Amino acid sequence: MGLELYLDLLSQPCRAVYIFARCNNIPFEFKRVELMKGQHRTEEFKKVNMLMKVPALRDGSFTLAESVAILMYLARKFKTPDHWYPSDLQKQARVDEYLSWQQAHIRGKGSKLFLSKVLIPLLAGQPLPPEKVESATEELNVVLNQFEEKFLQGKPFIVGNDISLADLVALVELMQPVASGYDLFEERPQLAEWRRRVEEAVGKQLFQEAHEEILNAKNVTADKIAPELREHFKQQLLKQVN
Amino acid sequence: MGLELYLDLLSQPCRSIYIFARTNNIPFEFKHVELFKDSVLGKKPAAAAASGAERPRTGPSNSEGAGKISLLKKVPALKDGDFTLAECTAILLYLSRKYNTPDHWYPSDIKKRAQVDEYLSWHHANIRANAPKTMWIKVLIPLFTGQPLPSEKLQEVMEGLSASLKQFEERFLQDKAFIIGSEISLADLVAIVELMQPVGVGCDIFEDRPRLMEWRKRVEEAVGKELFFQAHEMILNIKELSNIQIDPQLKEHLAPVLMKMLK
Numbered sequence: 001m002g003l004e005l006y007l008d009l010l011s012q013p014c015r016a017v018y019i020f021a022r023c024n025n026i027p028f029e030f031k032r033v034e035l036m037k038g039q040h041r042t043e044e045f046k047k048v049n050m051l052m053k054v055p056a057l058r059d060g061s062f063t064l065a066e067s068v069a070i071l072m073y074l075a076r077k078f079k080t081p082d083h084w085y086p087s088d089l090q091k092q093a094r095v096d097e098y099l100s101w102q103q104a105h106i107r108g109k110g111s112k113l114f115l116s117k118v119l120i121p122l123l124a125g126q127p128l129p130p131e132k133v134e135s136a137t138e139e140l141n142v143v144l145n146q147f148e149e150k151f152l153q154g155k156p157f158i159v160g161n162d163i164s165l166a167d168l169v170a171l172v173e174l175m176q177p178v179a180s181g182y183d184l185f186e187e188r189p190q191l192a193e194w195r196r197r198v199e200e201a202v203g204k205q206l207f208q209e210a211h212e213e214i215l216n217a218k219n220v221t222a223d224k225i226a227p228e229l230r231e232h233f234k235q236q237l238l239k240q241v242n
Numbered sequence: 243m244g245l246e247l248y249l250d251l252l253s254q255p256c257r258s259i260y261i262f263a264r265t266n267n268i269p270f271e272f273k274h275v276e277l278f279k280d281s282v283l284g285k286k287p288a289a290a291a292a293s294g295a296e297r298p299r300t301g302p303s304n305s306e307g308a309g310k311i312s313l314l315k316k317v318p319a320l321k322d323g324d325f326t327l328a329e330c331t332a333i334l335l336y337l338s339r340k341y342n343t344p345d346h347w348y349p350s351d352i353k354k355r356a357q358v359d360e361y362l363s364w365h366h367a368n369i370r371a372n373a374p375k376t377m378w379i380k381v382l383i384p385l386f387t388g389q390p391l392p393s394e395k396l397q398e399v400m401e402g403l404s405a406s407l408k409q410f411e412e413r414f415l416q417d418k419a420f421i422i423g424s425e426i427s428l429a430d431l432v433a434i435v436e437l438m439q440p441v442g443v444g445c446d447i448f449e450d451r452p453r454l455m456e457w458r459k460r461v462e463e464a465v466g467k468e469l470f471f472q473a474h475e476m477i478l479n480i481k482e483l484s485n486i487q488i489d490p491q492l493k494e495h496l497a498p499v500l501m502k503m504l505k
Binding site for chain 1: 325327328329330331332333335336339340352353355356357359360363364366367409412413
C-alpha cells in the first residue's frame, strides 16, 4: 500500500496538498473524503485522523494531519526542488513566517468571508445580515493589504524569484473568497499578477482542475448536505464567524 | 551587533523562545518590550543580566523596534543583523537551525519532524485559541473595562480549553513521555508555555490531569527548573497586574476590543 492522501478539494489546505503532490509527480492514491456527506466523521476515517479533519496522509503505518506538516513531509520525502522550501536559512524562515502568520490572517479571514457568503446561508436557509458580510469583507481587505505590503512587497513571489510553499498555500486560500463571488483580484493588479505567476508555476490546467469544485460551490444546494449534519455544521460554522 | 530578541515574558510565544534560547546557550540581547506600558511588573528577568546579556532597556525604543518587524503583534520578534523575523514558530526553527541545537528539538528523522510540525500547526487553532482567553477573561477584561469577571464566559472558555486538552492528551501525548516520544522537542515547549497561562490566572488545568502533570514535570526538568520558573515569574505573579497603572491610551484603545470579546 503506497502513499494515500485523504482530501476534499472544497477545502483550501487539501488543494494545496493536491496541487503540490501532482505538480511534483508524487505518486499517491487520492482518497476522497466528502465533507458535505460527513465522511470525515466515520469510524474508518478516524483511524487515519482521529481529529476528523482533512487533509490527512497515510504512508504505510504512518499517519499525519495538518496541511503544513503534510506539505513539508512530502517535500522532504520526495526531495522536491529546493525552491519549494529553500535550504537557505533566511529564505526558509520567510516561508515559515508566512505559513504561521497566514493561519489567523489570510486563511482566517478568507474562510470567514466564504462561510458568511456561501456556506452558512446554505445551511441556515437564509443570508446573513449584510453588515456581517461587510465586516468580514473589510477584515479580509485589511489582511490583503498586509499580505501585499509585508509579504509580497512587489516581488515575483513571497520569497523572491521562485515559487515556494508560501505562495501555494496563500493562493489556494484566496480562491475561497473568490469562489464566494468576491473578486479580490479585481482592484489589486499586483496581486493579480502574482496569481498569474503562481498558476503558471504549478501548471494552469492543474490549478484549474483543483479549483473546479470550489468555483462551483455557489451552485451547491442544501440537499447535497447530509441532513443529520446540517445542524451540526451550522452551529460549528456560526461559531467561526462570530 | 548580534542576535536581538524582542520579548515580553507575559506572552506565551515569547516564553518558548526565551527558554529555548537560554537552555541552548544561544547568545542574544534581550530587548524587553512591555505590552502594558508603565507596568509595575516590568521587572527585568534577573538571569538575563546574569548571563551577560546587555541590561534590557524598556520603553518606546524597544517597542518601536519590535513594531517595525512584526506588523500587528510586536512580540516576539527577532533581529539578526539586517535580517528580521516575526512569528514564534519561524523564530524557533531559525534558531534551531542556525545554532545547530541538539537533534531532538526538531529531529532530522522526517517522520518525527513531521510530528513536531503537525503539533505546532494544530496548536495554533486549538490550545493557543483557548488557553490565552483565561487570562483575558479573569484578569485583563476586569482590569481594562472595570467590569466584573463574567463567570459564564469563563465557563465557556474553560469548556473549550478542556476539549482541546482532551485532544492533546489522547491524540498528541498519549502514553509517551513527550509528544514525539522519549525526548523533548519544540512541540512540548510550545505547548507548556501556553498551558501556564491559565495556571497564572488561577485556573489550574493540571490539577485533575495527572498524566498532563507528569508531562509538565518532565518538560520542566528537561529545560531546567530554574530557567522554567524564572521565565514564568511574571505570569505566575499576574495578580499583581490588578494594581498597575495601565497607560490610559492603551486602556481606551483596548476596552472596546475586550468588551467585544465578552459577547
